[in-house]
Amino acid sequence: MKRKNELVKEGSLVERATKTRAFFEPVAFLAPFMVGLILFTVYPFINVFILSFKQNYKLSGAFSSFGLKNYADVLSDPNFLNGLKNTGLYVLFVVPIATVLSLFIANALNHDIKLKAVFQTSYFLPMVTSITAVGLVWKWLFNYDYGLINYLLSLFGISAINWLNNPAYNLSALIIYSVWSMLPFTIILLLAGFQNVDPQYYTAARVDGAKSGKIFFRITLPLLAPTIGLTTIINMISASKVFTELFPLFNGKPGSAYSLYTVVYYLYDMFYAQWKLGKAAASAIILFFIVLILTLLQLRIQRKWKNY
Amino acid sequence: MQIKLEHLEKKFGDATAVQDLSLTIENGKLLTLLGPSGCGKSTVLNMISGILAATSGRIWFDDKDVTGVPPEKRNVGLVFQNYALYPHMTALENICFPLEIKRVPKKQRIERARELAELIRISDLLDRKPLQMSGGQQQRVAIARALAKEPQVFLMDEPLSNLDAKLRVEMREEILRIQRASKVTTVFVTHDQEEALSISDSVVVLKNGVFQQQATARTLYDEPENYFVADFLGTPPINKLFGVMKNGCFCFKDSDLCCELPLRHPVEDGKETVLAVRPESILLSVAQQKLPCVVDERYSVGKDELAILNIAGQTMRGFVNPEYPISTGDKLECGFKQRGIFLFDKKTGERLS
Numbered sequence: 001m002k003r004k005n006e007l008v009k010e011g012s013l014v015e016r017a018t019k020t021r022a023f024f025e026p027v028a029f030l031a032p033f034m035v036g037l038i039l040f041t042v043y044p045f046i047n048v049f050i051l052s053f054k055q056n057y058k059l060s061g062a063f064s065s066f067g068l069k070n071y072a073d074v075l076s077d078p079n080f081l082n083g084l085k086n087t088g089l090y091v092l093f094v095v096p097i098a099t100v101l102s103l104f105i106a107n108a109l110n111h112d113i114k115l116k117a118v119f120q121t122s123y124f125l126p127m128v129t130s131i132t133a134v135g136l137v138w139k140w141l142f143n144y145d146y147g148l149i150n151y152l153l154s155l156f157g158i159s160a161i162n163w164l165n166n167p168a169y170n171l172s173a174l175i176i177y178s179v180w181s182m183l184p185f186t187i188i189l190l191l192a193g194f195q196n197v198d199p200q201y202y203t204a205a206r207v208d209g210a211k212s213g214k215i216f217f218r219i220t221l222p223l224l225a226p227t228i229g230l231t232t233i234i235n236m237i238s239a240s241k242v243f244t245e246l247f248p249l250f251n252g253k254p255g256s257a258y259s260l261y262t263v264v265y266y267l268y269d270m271f272y273a274q275w276k277l278g279k280a281a282a283s284a285i286i287l288f289f290i291v292l293i294l295t296l297l298q299l300r301i302q303r304k305w306k307n308y
Numbered sequence: 309m310q311i312k313l314e315h316l317e318k319k320f321g322d323a324t325a326v327q328d329l330s331l332t333i334e335n336g337k338l339l340t341l342l343g344p345s346g347c348g349k350s351t352v353l354n355m356i357s358g359i360l361a362a363t364s365g366r367i368w369f370d371d372k373d374v375t376g377v378p379p380e381k382r383n384v385g386l387v388f389q390n391y392a393l394y395p396h397m398t399a400l401e402n403i404c405f406p407l408e409i410k411r412v413p414k415k416q417r418i419e420r421a422r423e424l425a426e427l428i429r430i431s432d433l434l435d436r437k438p439l440q441m442s443g444g445q446q447q448r449v450a451i452a453r454a455l456a457k458e459p460q461v462f463l464m465d466e467p468l469s470n471l472d473a474k475l476r477v478e479m480r481e482e483i484l485r486i487q488r489a490s491k492v493t494t495v496f497v498t499h500d501q502e503e504a505l506s507i508s509d510s511v512v513v514l515k516n517g518v519f520q521q522q523a524t525a526r527t528l529y530d531e532p533e534n535y536f537v538a539d540f541l542g543t544p545p546i547n548k549l550f551g552v553m554k555n556g557c558f559c560f561k562d563s564d565l566c567c568e569l570p571l572r573h574p575v576e577d578g579k580e581t582v583l584a585v586r587p588e589s590i591l592l593s594v595a596q597q598k599l600p601c602v603v604d605e606r607y608s609v610g611k612d613e614l615a616i617l618n619i620a621g622q623t624m625r626g627f628v629n630p631e632y633p634i635s636t637g638d639k640l641e642c643g644f645k646q647r648g649i650f651l652f653d654k655k656t657g658e659r660l661s
Contacts, residue, residue, distance in 0.1 A: 203379075207379045
């Protein structure tokens with residue numbers, strides 16, 4: 001009881017107790033997440049990084065030499081280079097197309113349209129469905145003889161396209177399917193962005209004499225730029241890791257004639273099919289740095305876009 | 309540009325926000341819509357700007373009926389209560405935006421914006437974004453933006469309510485100066501009577517969407533047409549003394565004390581009335597009518613001294629001469645000046661004297 005009345009002196013028990021608390025309290029809250037992160041992300045990452053330098057690594061732990069040979073092998077492997085090219089093309093098409101489409105849809109959903117709830121639900125449906133299950137549905141849509149897509153094309157006098165079995169069209173099929181599956185998440189984020197724009201700016205712009213097109217491009221879009229930047233980064237990262245989408249469409253193969261290798265498929269192939277663990281690790285590290293560089297670039301651009 | 313509102317009405321569902329409003333705003337004048345919050349003044353403004361469609365009635369800009377014209381075609385300048393400056397544009401870009409819409413060449417746009425910035429004294433702020441500016445600065449930019457397209461009508465929706473007291477007085481003088489310089493017909497909305505009285509050529513008082521009175525600030529204060537206007541204007545508020553009519557005289561409630569007033573028309577005996585007296589119209593020293601009263605309290609508010617007086621069981625506040633030697637508990641006699649004293653029908657609010 002006496003202690004309470006004493007002044008809290010530097011180094012006193014009370015102060016030390018407060019300091020200890022100030023340290024341990026946040027640590028206690030963060031610990032569960034940090035343990036998981038270190039155990040399942042940081043530690044394996046470091047291991048993969050080290051592994052990528054070991055040649056002929058066996059699960060027993062034995063390896064023949066330590067060096068950059070895995071990287072040299074991977075970077076000269078035509079399958080990997082093909083995967084790099086395909087992944088690049090994939091990102092280059094899927095992300096912008098999905099972003100622009102999502103912008104239009106989110107904009108429409110943001111207005112008071114009839115059957116708004118119905119539209120909202122249907123656009124968000126892909127989000128709650130299994131990518132593989134829906135992939136199988138898309139496999140049917142793409143079917144050469146009976147597919148709905150070829151039927152629709154035939155209505156416009158376009159002859160049937162062999163989406164899934166002609167290597168020339170494999171990437172297009174993958175892109176179409178992926179754009180569709182990327183829409184809901186992008187729409188949700190963009191819709192939130194749209195709803196964050198104070199409607200007063202629209203009123204102000206109308207009083208200033210602007211018509212809807214002008215308002216969209218001069219007011220809405222710039223105010224939405226940070227959100228668009230965010231969705232672009234997230235989508236680019238996830239698109240760089242394209243893999244799951246391949247399975248239902250091409251029966252677990254990378255395209256009809258092994259033409260549609262992606263970086264992650266290559267990794268998977270090296271790891272599970274060929275047991276070349278070092279090469280798998282090296283390709284993983286290369287992908288990691290590509291994604292990292294893309295993200296840093298994006299962040300810089302985004303900071304420029306964050307305009308107020 | 310003369311603005312004329314004819315039987316203007318606005319309903320939101322079942323609620324009537326503005327009811328049968330007719331008024332004229334003369335070319336180049338500054339008119340204020342004054343009333344407590346929720347009285348429909350902003351609704352009227354938004355109907356003039358075209359943001360809200362009128363339920364019925366007409367709006368005329370000179371001899372052109374603009375009732376159905378969308379806001380982007382009305383050529384009005386509007387200053388919003390929270391300014392609504394585009395956050396991603398600099399002050400200069402904000403001011404230029406309406407000109408950009410009008411397809412004014414870029415060079416002229418910037419020239420015009422700089423001229424306006426000069427007038428509004430923000431030349432040194434043109435490169436800043438709204439978030440880097442204070443409320444007062446944002447407000448000036450908003451005014452410049454509204455004036456940039458040379459609007460036929462200049463509308464301001466409580467533009468001073470987000471500013472601190474000192475800045476408010478400064479900006480209100482500034483607005484007056486800008487309006488005088490630009491000679492644009494202006495409608496100003498406020499709930500602040502001091503603001504309204506100090507800058508307007510003419511003030512319209514609204515209550516629950518119903519027109520009360522249109523007059524100059526002076527007239528509104530000196531000759532309120534009804535009880536609401538008398539009560540709404542003035543700080544400290546006008547004193548309300550309740551009573552009934554007897555032989556054409558106002559007699560205090562539950563009291564024999566009566567006083568004679570010049571009535572506008574004969575009023576029947578027994579009618580319940582309210583005698584409204586401005587605090588500065590109470591005379592303590594030289595009074596014509598000798599009404600006994602007791603000093604309940606005396607206190608000072610800045611430069612003035614106020615006394616709370618008890619007269620026939622009712623209280624009223626009056627300004628007193630600081631040198632006048634009265635203190636709590638004193639019994640004295642008071643009277644009223646000719647000016648600033650009104651008699652109203654308690655039920656209808658109609659002015660009787």
